[in-house]
Structures are given as structure tokens and as C-alpha cells.
Amino acid sequence: MSQVDTQLEELKSEIEAEIPSTISITDVKYEGPELVVYTRDPKEFAGDGNLVRQLASKLRKRITVRPDPDVLSRPGEAREKVMDVIPEEAGVEDLDFHEDTGEVVIEAEKPGMVIGRHGSTLREITREVGWTPEVVRTPPIESSTVSNVRNFLKQERQERREILERVGRQIHREEMADEQWVRITTLGCCREVGRAAFILNTAETRVLVDCGDKPGAEGEVPYLQIPEALGAGAQNLDAVVLTHAHLDHSALIPLLFKYGYDGPIYCTEPTRDLMGLLTLDYLDVAAKEGRTPPYDSAQVREAIKHCIPLEYGDVTDIAPDLKLTFHNAGHILGSAVSHFHVGDGLYNVAFSGDIHYDDTRLFNGAVNDFPRVEALVMESTYGGRNDYQTDQEDSERRLIEVINEAHEKGGKVLIPAFAVGRSQEIMLVIEEAMRTGKIPEMPVHLDGMIWEATAIHTTYPEYLRDDLQDRIFHEDENPFLADQFNHIDGGEDERQEVVDEGPSIILSTSGMVTGGPIMSWLRHLGSDQDSTLTFVGYQAQGTLGRRIQNGWDEIPVSDFGSNRDGRGSKLTLKMDVETVDGFSGHADREGLMNFVRNMSPRPEKVLCVHGDESSVQDFSSALYHEFNMRTFAPKNLETFRFK
């Protein structure tokens, strides 16, 4: 009997000792980080609302109870009873019974009403039918990404359970190492913005944190080939952790599966869906630009299949000596500060990922409160001496001015924006400004993946700022459903119509003007002196966006806005060019300093990454001088030992 089986036997005995003797346990298994308990008496188990919670705290495990397949009521019969228990207003759209696990997936417009106070309705369901309910939200705006992911996972259910069981056994394997140490190796994202990728390595475990590309420098990928990373074989990685879905963190995650990786990807649920959306788009863009993408959509599906979604605050075993906890990072939907607890109190290290420290319209500010943390790997995008951004209030006022000025001239406002992140923030600003009469009513066109990304936001309102959640739950107040928002889904014809009509606002990808429909909009509007090109986000070095900001007015255009077809035709940019900062998803210098200043506890060591060379060095030196901590501005390919 393997060590894991012995462990499971012991856990079974412990559980039996803990619960009333009337409740029988038939099997105990790991599925990923969860301990799944099979019982012939699911109804009795559900009878006591505290039982699972008590077990979880006693065993220090995440516990799921499932009915033994033998005792399941028939789905047809169960369906009626379930519908009886759930209040009508919950808006149940679908019930999906899985006889292999005794789970019933309930899709509803208002999941909260299916769950009930402290889960009371869920327990009621189990008491009635024995099945274990799981609830998902029907997206208020239809999202093809969300439905594709859900359908795919349903279809791959069997393989997914096998993956989870294998991962579960790995996580709970016996520790082999006879020493303890903690190291971080930098594979990218040092003294640069892009190709985020780090190895967290203990004597026992190796974890890859993020695996992104570098915008504006396609050849510069993370140093995955070195021995500390995948050089000794991708199967030697224990886990991959993805802080958020932006491509500079996620683009090369699917590539890992081409290299033979077969383990878990820990991320939030929205990050999983957004990663699907963005990496498929990444493949699309590569194909359009005539580049051979490093992987194809099959690997994106593999990646999604291997995702283990975690919620903010869940403390999760991901290896015998590692616990991972995600916290809100305030940067984009699902973005997470990733906290690792190593060993049994040995060491704690947090990766900030990308953060926004203050509240924005979309998100609560980044969490910087931890039980313990000795080392911090911290983004420094705006860590430079002078990287202070305008206050959100002033930024909004300025954006409104820009819109009004363009409107007066009869022109249009063209805003390059990341589909995921600032687009929704800008949408909220514009929606309010129109509703309150600060700008005239006019169409707001959303091009590229912005509409789809917005739909994903409305699927996961728990990840949005508190008051925004409430508004989304009420259809008539959901700001993203406002009439003026128009999804550009008619291609060039529709764009031409927009150009021919009066003043409007256009939000279009890509956010750094490196391709996508923004190229087409520039071709249409670039020589229109009455229109305004308005940057609202960070423009990386080497991107066309940055060059335009720096005053370039000769820009390459082509029929399809893609490099491949750009046969050297140029356009002289005559639009007004405006930059309205303060909408960044990134904390500015002050926000970054405040994140550390108010951090509890204050870490001893900080690695400053995810910033241009001068930004990381300025920020590193500022942290050192202000807080007297050991700070570093690492290079790529270095290894730091913490313990």
C-alpha cells in the first residue's frame, strides 16, 4: 500500500471517529487539493450544517462530501425535488446530473439564492435528494468564452477527474527532502515589463509562477529551457500558478503542455476563462501576422483542462511543503496576489503579480494583509522616481474634457484599450458621465474582444467591487448593459458606418497599438484632425503605441492592419494625440509605496520586478531608504536563496 493510500485509510478512520455512527463512509479520495468523502448517508451528513466545517478544521483539509453512487435517487425524480427547494427568483437555467460523482450542477441567474444563507439551501437540496449541488452563474451578458469553457469541461469530465486524482496524490505525497530551503529563480520580467515567469523552488517542490510573453518583443520569451525551469523535464514541475490572465503573464502557459507538462494550473475561475480568451486571440494574432505560433488551440484546451480554480482567501495545499492563498490584486478581473507558505512555518513569500492598490470603479484595492510574509516579489511598472499618476478623479475629468472637445469639433474619440482590464473601467466612467449629463449622449463602440471580456466580467461579479456587484445583480442597473454600448460585430462595413456617422467614442484593441482592429480604426480616422486618439494605459517600449506617444506621426497601415499585409504603406497621423493617465490597472509610484508601507507584516526582502530598468532600480532603492528592507532589482536568470 502506498504512503498516500495509508494516509487516506487513516483519514477515513479519523472521520469515522468524528461523525455520528449512523453516518457511513464508503470511500475517501483526493481530488486535487480537496478531500472527497463518499457516504451512503448524504442526507444525514447534510443534516448538520457544522459537520463538514468541523471536519475541515479538524483535518486541516478542504472537504467535499459526495453520495455513494449506490444511494443516488434517479435524476428525473431528483430534478423535481431540487426545483421545489430552490426559490423561483433564483432563475435556474439548467440542472446537470453527474452520476459518476453524485453532483448536480445548477446554473442560475442568481446563484446566491440557490446557495441560501450560509449554504442552507444547498444542504436542503442534499437532504431532499442526496445529490451534491454545485452552483454556477448564468452570465448576465452572454459570453461565448464562458459557455465554451463550461461545455468543454463537461465533455472532458472523466479525464479531468483522473487529472485531479493524480494531482491529489502528488500534493499529498510523502516529503522526500531531508533539508529545507527556499529559492526563487527569475526566468523573465526582470528589468523589463513582460515575460513574467518565476520558479519558486524548495528542497521538495518546484513551482512556476506565471509564463507570459513580452509585448512588442515577440522573440523574447521566458528562459524556460534552463535547467532550473524545464531543462530537467517539464514533468519535474509540481505546479503552475497564474496570477492573472494578461498575456505578459499567461501567453506561454499552453506551451508548457507541448513541453510535456501534465500538472495543475492554479488560478481563479475568471483568470481561467480570460486566459482561454486571450491565448486563443494570441494564436489568432500570430497567424494574422504570419508568425508560427508556438502552440495551437489544442494546448489551450489542455491548459483549461488542467486548471484548478481557487477563490480568494482559500488556503490550499499544492505540495507537501507548500500552501497557496490568492488575494484580490485589484488589477484585472480575477487577478491575484499569490501567497505561498513554505513548510511548517519555515517561510512565506508573496508574488504581487500586477496590482492596483487603491479602489477603482471596477475593483477593490489590492490586499496587503497576510498572516506572515518574509519576502515579496513585487511589480514595479510605475516604480520610477516620477511615475506619479493623476488621481482617478482628475483623470476622469480630463477624459470627459477630451470627449467633450472632440464632440464639439464633430470628431470621434478613439481609445486603444486592453480588452481585459481598463476597457470596463472606461466604460463605467463613460456610462456615468452620460447618465449624469457630463458628456452628451452618443454611441460608444466596442471593438475587438472588449464586449466578450465585459461579458466575462458580468459572469463573476464576486470579483468586482462591492457596490458594482449589486448593480450588476439588478438587470436594469447593470451599467454594462447601457443602451449606448454597441458591440462592433459587423467588421469593416460597420466600422465604415461608424466613421460616416457623427461623433462617437470607440474603444478598440489592441491596447498598445500592436495590431488588431485599432489598426483599422487608425486607417479610417488617422488623418481626421477633428478626432482624438486617446491613450489610457501603459505603452510598453517597442510598441507602436509608445512610439506615437513619443511623437511619431508616420505610422504603417495596410488593408488589414496586420504586418503581413503592410506593404510599406504609411499614413501621416493628424489626429490629436492625448494621454490620460490614472486609468492604469497598475498602482503608481505612490500606490506601490503605500502597498508596502501598509503591508502587514512588512516583508524583510523585496525583489522589484515587472518594470523598466530605471523603474525597478528607483523603486528598489526607494523601498530600501524608506523602510530599511533588503531590496533587489534582479536580472533575469538569477537565483535568490531566502532560507
Added chain:
Amino acid sequence: MSQVDTQLEELKSEIEAEIPSTISITDVKYEGPELVVYTRDPKEFAGDGNLVRQLASKLRKRITVRPDPDVLSRPGEAREKVMDVIPEEAGVEDLDFHEDTGEVVIEAEKPGMVIGRHGSTLREITREVGWTPEVVRTPPIESSTVSNVRNFLKQERQERREILERVGRQIHREEMADEQWVRITTLGCCREVGRAAFILNTAETRVLVDCGDKPGAEGEVPYLQIPEALGAGAQNLDAVVLTHAHLDHSALIPLLFKYGYDGPIYCTEPTRDLMGLLTLDYLDVAAKEGRTPPYDSAQVREAIKHCIPLEYGDVTDIAPDLKLTFHNAGHILGSAVSHFHVGDGLYNVAFSGDIHYDDTRLFNGAVNDFPRVEALVMESTYGGRNDYQTDQEDSERRLIEVINEAHEKGGKVLIPAFAVGRSQEIMLVIEEAMRTGKIPEMPVHLDGMIWEATAIHTTYPEYLRDDLQDRIFHEDENPFLADQFNHIDGGEDERQEVVDEGPSIILSTSGMVTGGPIMSWLRHLGSDQDSTLTFVGYQAQGTLGRRIQNGWDEIPVSDFGSNRDGRGSKLTLKMDVETVDGFSGHADREGLMNFVRNMSPRPEKVLCVHGDESSVQDFSSALYHEFNMRTFAPKNLETFRFK
């Protein structure tokens, strides 16, 4: 045709273009770093003394010319002619004809006379017989190590050539990496003395520098298992470089062959022989102490077979992007400062190994003059604030005092000493003091491997200080042959005799009192108040030597002086305990500072290693403050990127 074969074809053409058309080239091959040129006209080749030198500088390769086997004269015939050419006084002891390579190995008491001025006698030999002569010295004191190594290599000649050819093709392979960078990973020897092991890693190449154990802490071995080292397979190492033979640098070199390493070990010739001696002893000691050694003598033989000896100053290609040059380190016989030139002018890094900066009786001081050097990995054994040693002159005076005092009391002087290194230095001091009447004539007993180590020293006088070389070449002046030196080769009986006789001096291993015959001497003499225990070398933390220095007087003894049999019997030490410093093989704080102060050029970065935690930190901070360089006191398991 492989890229290497194409390259060899081109080299052949270049050579043919360069030499008179009367000389035919039949083949051109790599053997390790050498380019071997086979000719049907060896005599004509040898006719022009400058030809090989010209070719070498033109092709920037080390070149060896060998006769095509077809044109060799018969050994019997050649033997006579060779003996006719070499002057009688050379003392030829053996001629060994190798028909496979056309080489004749000439062993002589005075190799210089076989070589002749600028190699004139060697060329004369080739002109006469066609064979390529190679010369080795007959050890003035018979050394079983030297003769074992030579016999072994003779016997393994065929396999060795195969190894060399394989290594040669590896060295001259086409560069694959499309980027360039330089990193060093610390596998041991950081904030500690012992288990020296570093990885020098470029985008193209991975080299292990040293692989030692930690005296006094047998369990603490270099972190070879991590992916940057052997984790991705030992065959991924391009080369091993050994700075010197001390076990804290060499002990685990043979282990690499157990892990599947099959590549070259670059070291000096004396380092090769001393490594053989010391690692075999290491196995012996482990067996005596009841530990299972991590490898056995078969691996020591493998290691010796894979050695490629380099001389000080030879610039040698060891990989497509790496040139290695050894320089005298002044520490022990054959010890080398190892200088790596990376890429084509990309970067230069020197590993000091262990150094002594000032001249000693045995060695010239360490070389610190390089064409270029940006980074230095530097030993810091005596780098601490107060680690100033007594001047050699004062130390010698004090040692003489200690000897005279003991002699007056009728006692003995027991000196624990490393077989290799300080023993010979102390022998030179004692020999001179007796010869000049500063101490009375009395026997000097050499126990453990000291005699054998001394014999090896006399085999390689080129590696000793200039004036000492001269004395060794004259049998009647060779200080190591002085009458008073007695080799203890009669075991316990002989030791008992020594104990029963009058005053004498005893040098015995181990140098840190961790085992070996010194344990037996302590049992014999430990309670003799008239005798003196005199430390002349560094005592590492955790060793019995250090504990005695610190005042312990309860020492474990047993019948065989080994842990296994030490059934708890204790001895109360009543001998005088003296420490005479200044004989260390290591530079003291001043010497270390001077090494850097006078270094040409001054490096930009220094990693301070091979010292206790406070020593490396003191030294690192001193270098920073005095010379304003970037200095580091790394931990084990870290990686530094230099370029």
C-alpha cells in the same frame, strides 16, 4: 559530414597552405583541446623549429604533430638512435614506444636535458627516427602514486584516446545558443569552508568548478542534485575544472562518474596525481570510520582517466565559447587560479581557488595579472577583520622556539599537518634550522601520507619556487632527502619505538585531527606533559583540532584511533598546546586584500566565498569600501548573472 568534420577538413587545407609542399598531411584530428596533425614527413616537420609554433599562432590552436603509423621506424632500431641523441647525463630510465600514435615516452631523471634548448633535442629525435617524443620525470623520491597513475594511464591508453577524441569534438562543436549570458551558481563553499563547488553557466556551456567535501561535516556535500548542477543529467556538464587537490575541492569529483559524468576534468598534472592520492585515502578513512563511502576506487580511476592536464599559462579551448587558463595560486602543489574567457571577448571570470599571495618557501605567490577579468570568485578563509597572520619569519622563529623548548624538556613536538601543502613547508623550515644549527639535530618522523606527498612534490619541481627547483635537481642538495627525515612505515611498532626514544619531531596527518595516525600519536603522547602539540594550519569548525585549540582537554581515543572502535574511552590531554600561525597555505586578510589591490585589471565584481560567515561578510564589505567594487557574500544555492 558533421560540422566538426567540415571544420577539420578546412583546418587540413589551411595547414597544407601554410607548410612547404614537400610535407604531406595525412590526417587532422582533435584530441581534447589539441589539434593532432599526422604527417608522412615527421622528420621534415621537425626540421623547422618554428613551423609548429607558426601554425599554432596562425590557427590559434594547440598543435601536436605525429608521424603517420605507416612511416614509423621499428622501435628496436629507433631506441638506439634515440639514446644516441640524448646526453648521458639526462639519466634516461625508460623508453616506451606507442605504435598507435607514433609517440615515444621518455622517462628521465633530468627531463630538461631530453628537451634541449627550446626543444632542440626533441626535434633532433624526431629528425632521426620520426617518432614524436614525450618526456616525463623520474621522481627523485620514489612515489607509488606517480608510478601507479602512469602505469594505469599506459594501460588505458586506447580508451583514453577515445575519450580525448570525443571531448575534442565536443569542444569544437558548433555553437547552438542564439543568446549570450554568463552565470555562476553556488553549490557549496558559501559562508562556510568546505564543499567547494560552483557552476559556471553560459547560454552554451555548463562547467563545474571543484567538487569537494566539508571537513568535520561529512553529511554536508555540494548541492549536486539541483537542476542547475546534475539534476538534468550529469552528461549535460561540459567540463569539470579542479583548482587543486585538497579534499574540500576534490573529494567528490570521482562521485560524478557514478552519476554518469563522462567528460573531461581539467587540472594540472600534480593536481591529478594528488587527487588520486587524497581521494583513495578519503575512501580508506571512510571505511575505517565505518561509513559507506559514496563511491569506490573504480571511480577514482575513472576520474584520473578523464583528466586533461594543463600547464600554467596555457590558454585552452574547453568549449565553443570558453577558454580556460590556469595560473599559479601559491597554495599547494599544482594549485591554480582558474581564468575563464567567455565568448569572443564577452566576459572574463576568475576563480581564485585557494591562494597564498606572498612567496613561501615552497611556492611563488599567487598570480593576479590577467589580460582581462570582470568578475572574481575569491576565497576568504582569513578574510575576517582580525585575521592577520604572523609574518612567515616570525612564525618560523616561533616554531623553532617551540621545538627548542620541547627538546629541553626532553619531550617531543607533535605537529598535525595536511599531507599535501604545509608538511613540505614545515619540512623545509626544520631542515634549514637543523642545517644552520638553530635547533638540535633530531629525527623528524613523517607519518600518514606525508612522505608520499613529498615524493610527488619532487616529481614536479616546475611547480615549486624557482630556487627550490634548482636544489631538487641536485641530489645532494635536495632538502627533502635530508637524513633526519624518517618515513614511518612500520605502523604501531615503529611509533612505539619513537615514543620510547628521546626528543623528536613528528609530522602526522590528519591536519585537523579528524582521524588518521595523529589519533594514534595523541594516544601515545597525549598525557606527556613534556611534549607539545603544535598546530600549524587552519582548524575548521567541528573538527577535533578546533576543539583542542579552544581548550577541550577530554579527547576520545581508541585502539585504532578511529570512531568505529572508539568505545567512549577518553584521554585527558596534558601536552602543551601551541598554535603557530603564519604557515597557512592561505593568504591572510592582508594577503587577500593585496591580491585584489594589485590585481590587474581590477575586477568589477567579487563573490567572497570559502570562509566562515563573518569572514566572507567582513571581507566583502572591506573590498567594497576600499576599492568601491560590487561585492557579494553569496549563500549556497544562489545564481548570479554577470552578463
